[in-house]
Amino acid sequence: MTSYTKERIRKLIEGKLSWPEIKEMLSSPKDTDRFDKYLEILQEKVPWSEKIILPYAEHLYIVAKEGKRIIKCDCGYEFGDYRENWKLNALIYVRDTEEKLMEIYPKYMSTNTNYQELREYFCPQCKTLLDVEAVPPFYPPIFDFLPDIDTFYKEWLKRDPPDATNKETTK
Secondary structure, eight states, rough: EEEEEOOHHHHHHHOOSSSHHHEEEHHHHOOOTTTHHHHEEEEEEHHSSSEEEEEEEETTTEEEETTTEEEEEESSOOOEESSSSSGGSSEOOOOOOOHHHHTTTTTOSSTTTTEEEEEEEOOOTTEEEEEEEETTTTOOOOOOOOOOOOHIIISOOOOOOOOOOOOOOOO
């Protein structure tokens, strides 16, 4: 089995590997410590010390903090319990008029606002764009997914899940 260095995984994350290198990584069996290396790399990139349990989305992580598992942004903003929809704590910009859609689409290339709107979700602290939804007007914010962290750790990684009550930090 091929084992990849932390530096090679970092280059993958940063988009600095060639397609043949990426294809090789995708095609080869996964080394048993790749997820740990991945978490270490992510942890090194954030300015806060709470332990990353699972990456949630680009710029978002599930972390252990004071006995809870919460969603946290790169910048440190805390969206709350990972079992609740983080989008309800985000800044939301709704493109629901032709004028707002024309800011990003050429004329006649956007949606009909009677049937669809675009919602852009931003971090309230760093203002990073975190997600975009195309939904019918009045549709509730989409809850993207609810990871089963305990099952992932126990059955996939074959180890105990991180204890949310563990006050240890990594920095």
